Amino acid sequence: MARTDPYTVAIDVGSSKVGVLIGQTDQAGQLEVVGKGLAANRGTRRGHVVNVEATVEALKKASEEAEVMAGVEISRAYVGLAGTDARCVNSRGMVSVTRRDQEITQQDIGRALEAARAAALPTDREILHGIPQEFIVDEQGGIADPLGMVGSRLEVAVHLVTCNVTRSKTLLTCVNRAGIEVLEMVFEPLATAEAILMHDERELGSLLVDIGSGTTEFAYFCDGEVQHSAVLPIGSGHFTNDLAMVLRTPFAEAEQIKTRHGCCLPGMLGEERGISVPTVAGGPPRVVPKRELCEILQPRAEEILTFVHADLSRNGVAGELRGGVVLTGGGAQLDGLLELSEQVFDTSVRYGLPQGLGGLVDVISSPIWSTASGLLLYGKASEADRAKKAKRRSSSMRSMVGSLRDMFSDLL
Ligand SMILES: Nc1ncnc2c1ncn2[C@@H]1O[C@H](COP(=O)(O)OP(=O)(O)OP(=O)(O)O)[C@@H](O)[C@H]1O
Ligand SMILES: [Mg+2]
Structure with a gap:
């Protein structure tokens, strides 16, 4: 099989499935989906790996499926992380500009970012992302790039995402054991936004x-x-659990009832129709009105x-x-x-459905692919930012933030 270097690979280790996407950048610069792999995952709960073997198996299965579809071998990937231990805080860093000319240099920006990082990091955690939101020069805020401005005080507001060191290492180990190197761990909501939110x-x-x-x-x-x-x-699995508990039906049946007949708003129920619900003990099925299903689902949705x-x-x-x-x-x-x-x-x-990708878009046209699609786009932008690192100053706000992100990651 060919080497993967011209390809971008994204892995979403979800609580129900592992999703793998392989993207290839075409000549026009558009990222095309060329491979997709999906495997049920029983090794991850609430975003945390609870069974290494099962997670590695799911990773192998999904990546092999994607490899066969794309005709390439996966060696490196961008991996999503969204454990419930992830913490996001807004932090600020402030430094004084003491040089005579008071012109803000790259070094001053670096010091301000370092101060923001030091202000908020508890000892048992590591920083996954540090995203500059704005710079403030002598109390004038809303500045995207303060380089070259004149001032005596430089502040930066940063969104920090931190995670538990051992939990992220466990995920990294699982991906490595599936034979894949992790290029970057990305906090999933940030990746998902790349594919879902419009400018x-x-x-x-x-x-x-x-x-x-x-x-x-x-x-x-x-x-x-x-x-x-x-x-x-809390996620959609809790709706399934609630149905299984209250209706005393097996989980697989509860899952089907939820996806086929579930509704969490009584005002949207049409004619009162009953659903046949099998019982756990294998007794005769019960007919449950849709309204009753709604009464179980609504409180959880709320x-x-x-x-x-x-x-x-x-x-x-x-x-x-x-x-x-x-x-x-x-x-x-x-x-x-x-x-x-x-x-x-x-x-x-x-x-929101995944946007911004070409190729096999029909196969990822489902909200379960939003995170993996976003990871592909994030990975591609991250690669482009790295390539542009030499010319940090850019006219576009987004790429400016990208290069600042790089600068911040240099400090981590
Ligand atoms: N039609 C539907 N109605 C309601 N729920 C659905 C439907 N189709 C799928 N689901 C639910 O979506 C969930 C899977 O979604 P998704 O793939 O986004 O989760 P995940 O990424 O594996 O989990 P997580 O992000 O929490 O780690 C399952 O709980 C499934 O029951
Ligand atoms: Mg998910």
Whole structure:
């Protein structure tokens, strides 16, 4: 098989599945999906690896499927990380510019970023990302690149994503044991946003909510950059559990009932129809009205959405959703969730499917592929940023932030 270097590989180790995508950049610079692999994963719970063997097996199975489809061998990949231990904080770093001319240099920027990092890092954690949000020169904020400006005080506001060192190492070990080198671990909501949020949404103020099987990951973007992000340890698997417990039906049946007939908003139920529900003991199936299913699903849906809303309120951004809310992840497909979200967030809500990729787009046209697609785009942008590192100053805000990200990662 050919070598993978011209290819970008993304791996999403989700709580229900491992998804692998192989992308190839065409001559026009467009990233095309050329391989896709999917395997059920029983080794990961709530974003954390709980069974190394099972996770490695799923990784091998999914990557082999993608390799066969693309006709290339995977050796290196961008890997998503979204354990519930991930913590995101906004930190600030401040330095004084003592030189006579007071012109801000690359060195001053580096010192400010280092101060932001030192201010917020607890000892048992490592920094996964440090994303500069804005620079402030002598109290004048909103500056994307302070290089060459004149001032006596330079501040930087940074969004830091930290994770537990041992947990990220376990994931790294699993990927390595599947024969793949990790190029970069990427906090999943940040990667997902690359494939889901439009440029205007990122500028105006939008919330991305990825409802997976074991977690709900969310990130608020404004002025082009992430301002707040978090992982909630509740996902769509909890709807399945709730149905299985209350209806006393096997999990596999509960899963089918949820995906085929589930609805979490009573106002959306049509004519009252009964669903045949098998019982665990193998007795005769029971007929359960759809309204009863809704009564089981609605409180859980409200719990997830109100938790996210309360977290945004605590962080002062609940009223700032001018660009609306975008729902993605497999669990977002539950009927009524979009309408319920409109009520909870009091703004417009849309579904997000992966965008910005070419090639086999039909095979990834599902919200379960949002994270892997975003990882591909993130990986490609990261490679491009590295290539451009020599010329840091760019007219575009996004690539400027990219190069600042690189500079920050040099400090880590
Ligand atoms: N039509 C549907 N209605 C409701 N839920 C659905 C539907 N289709 C899939 N799901 C749910 O989506 C979940 C899988 O979504 P996804 O692949 O995004 O999760 P994951 O990435 O594996 O998990 P996580 O992100 O939490 O680690 C499963 O719990 C599944 O039951
Ligand atoms: Mg996921």
